[in-house]
Amino acid sequence: MVNFTNYDRKSAAGYAMKWALSRNTAYKDYEEWGGDCTNFISQCVHAGGIPFDNNGNNILKQWYWYSDMNRTPTWTAAEPFYKYIIGNNSSDTNNFGIYAEEVDYYDLEIGDIVQLVYEDNLAYHTMIVSDIILDGDFLVDYLICQHTYDLLNYPLSLKVGEKRYIKIFGYYD
Template sequence: MKKLKAYDRQAAVDYAQKWALSRNPKYMDYEDWGGDCTNFISQCLIAGRIPMDNIGENVLKKWYWYNDKLRTPTWTAAEPFYKYIVGNNNKNSENFGIYARNADYNELEIGDIAQLVYEGRAYHSMIISKVILEGEYLIDYLECQHTYDLLDYPLSLKEGEKRYIKILGYYNY
């Protein structure tokens, strides 16, 4: 039986905060081709020890970036990323890679993902970088993003419908 491996949330957020206002030269920048937000989030997940997934029946069931010509749309585009990340695994799955689910606002932690959605489709991805509490009460979250680069920006100031994704870990063989 496969075992769920831990996601290093702090490492993902450390990467996000380091690169939120610049670009890691190891990766392509997609700012001029529709935006770099989901590419940035994918990089954060890799930094959080989630391995690339090149085991799937088609490119929408894989998640990887080796170079600009050898990558999946799930790595760089918000809606394919969402469909991959929440559809890749379930408790009885034999899939390799990330294990995530839809989440409620109040259950987010650092390293989880928020997306902006229009007419049911995601068009922007962000990573939660801080949880702001007053005592035990949740006040807000801060997020990092590319495409209108932001470092530790209040999620409450992002306009529009939002969707939340809880990263639970990953499976490998």
């Protein structure tokens, strides 16, 4: 029987705010190897209760980090992360692991993911929503945290570039 567990958005955002301006030494810092953004976001998502996924039939259909030498590109690189997180649950995945969907801007919640993309829609940067600014019921802005140009609770509206938005629902086990 397949069980679904909800994503702990507050824990993911809490981790993001704790480590946005520093590094958790339990993980390698990839700043000097092209950037640490997706590695940091994967840590946040994992802190939100999403377990490692070792079950895909190839490394691009898995998501884990045990060490620098034992990790997947889906953990540390923006576009492989996107392909994994969006493609993980479909008719051929047997509903195992993370469940997420690409959504519209107004559908984001704390703990969801924003990526900057090139014109050809390939991701080059990954961020997490850490807070939401409201004026009554009116959405004013989202605040994000990121590594690679470390930012803590930075207004998403000030980030230049095309964006895509990813809502994480939880995971199947």
